[in-house]
Amino acid sequence: MRLRAGRTRLLLLFGAWLALAACGTKKDGRAVKLQHLPPTPKDVIDVVMASSQTPMTDASCKGYGTEAGDATIGRYLAGFLAELSNAEARNAVTTSVEQGTESGEAVYVCRLMIRHAQGEDVWSWGVQFSARTSDGKVLAGSFRCIGAG
Amino acid sequence: MALTDAYLKSFLGKHIRDICALGFAADAENHCAHFVSHVLGFQFKTTCRTMVNGSGTPGSIRVQDVFAHCLQVGNWDDCPVPLFWGLVFITNANNVNIGSKQMVNVPRKHVGIFYGGLRSIYHYSNSQRKVVTQTPDEFSTHYASPDNAMFWGSVP
Numbered sequence: 001m002r003l004r005a006g007r008t009r010l011l012l013l014f015g016a017w018l019a020l021a022a023c024g025t026k027k028d029g030r031a032v033k034l035q036h037l038p039p040t041p042k043d044v045i046d047v048v049m050a051s052s053q054t055p056m057t058d059a060s061c062k063g064y065g066t067e068a069g070d071a072t073i074g075r076y077l078a079g080f081l082a083e084l085s086n087a088e089a090r091n092a093v094t095t096s097v098e099q100g101t102e103s104g105e106a107v108y109v110c111r112l113m114i115r116h117a118q119g120e121d122v123w124s125w126g127v128q129f130s131a132r133t134s135d136g137k138v139l140a141g142s143f144r145c146i147g148a149g
Numbered sequence: 150m151a152l153t154d155a156y157l158k159s160f161l162g163k164h165i166r167d168i169c170a171l172g173f174a175a176d177a178e179n180h181c182a183h184f185v186s187h188v189l190g191f192q193f194k195t196t197c198r199t200m201v202n203g204s205g206t207p208g209s210i211r212v213q214d215v216f217a218h219c220l221q222v223g224n225w226d227d228c229p230v231p232l233f234w235g236l237v238f239i240t241n242a243n244n245v246n247i248g249s250k251q252m253v254n255v256p257r258k259h260v261g262i263f264y265g266g267l268r269s270i271y272h273y274s275n276s277q278r279k280v281v282t283q284t285p286d287e288f289s290t291h292y293a294s295p296d297n298a299m300f301w302g303s304v305p
Binding site: 059060063064065066067068080083092113115116117119120121122123124125144146147148149 | 173175176177178179180181182183194195197199200210211212213251253254255256257258259274275276291292
C-alpha cells in the first residue's frame, strides 16, 4: 500500500516536472521570457538555452536527435553543435523573428538554426518557438524542431 | 508508380527553387530528401510547408522519414537486380538499422534516386546547388569514410 502511494507520488511529481518543462518555465518556477520586445538575436538564443530541459515531445522533434535516446531540446541541439568542430568548415548560428498568431494570440515566432557547410556536407537544423508579443512569455509546448536533410 | 528516365533527366541542372513551388530553397539547407520527395510525390511527416508559408504541393524533407517509408531497404551491394529504380542512401552504417528501417538523424546523410541497369543516380548536390547524375562509384564519394555506406530502398 505504502509502496503504491510512493509510486503514485513519484508519478505525480514526474508529471508536474514534465508539465513545468513543457510550459516554458525555468526550474526555479519563473516563466521563460524574451528580454526585449521585439527580441534581439541574443534574446532568442537566451530563451533556447534556458529551455534546454524542454522535452522533445512534438512530432517534429521526437526521434530527430542525433542519437536515438535524445529526449530534450538541449540534447537535440548539443548533437548538432558537436558537429561544428572542424574549423575549416563554414559554420553559423542564425536567428530569425517573425510576427504571427498562435491559439489566437499575437506572437513572435522565433527560430534558431545551426548551420554547417563543407563540400557536400551541408545542413541546417534548429528550433522554433513562439512568445507572446505582449510580454515575451514563451508559449507552452511551442517548441518545434526544424530542419531538412 | 511509373518513373521514366526522361522525367528524371528533366530535373538535371535545376536549382531547388525551380522544383519547390512553396519556395523552400535556401542554399544553407540540405535539399536531398526534398528533391526526391517532389519528384516522387512524398508528402509525409515534416514537409517544406513546415519550413515556409507558400502555396503548392509540399514534399517531405527528411532523409530518415524517406528511409522509413520505403517498402524494403538493404545494403547497396545486395540491391536486387530486378529492381529497375529505387532510392539510394549514403551515411555511416552505424546510424542505420535495416531490420527496423530506421536511420538516426545524424547530419551527414543523403538520398538520391537510382534508375536503370547502370544504376544511374539522380540527386540534389547541395554544394553545386543543382540536380546532378552520377554513377554509384561517384556517389560513394559523396561523404568521406566512414560516412559513405550505401543502402537501397524500394518505393511504394
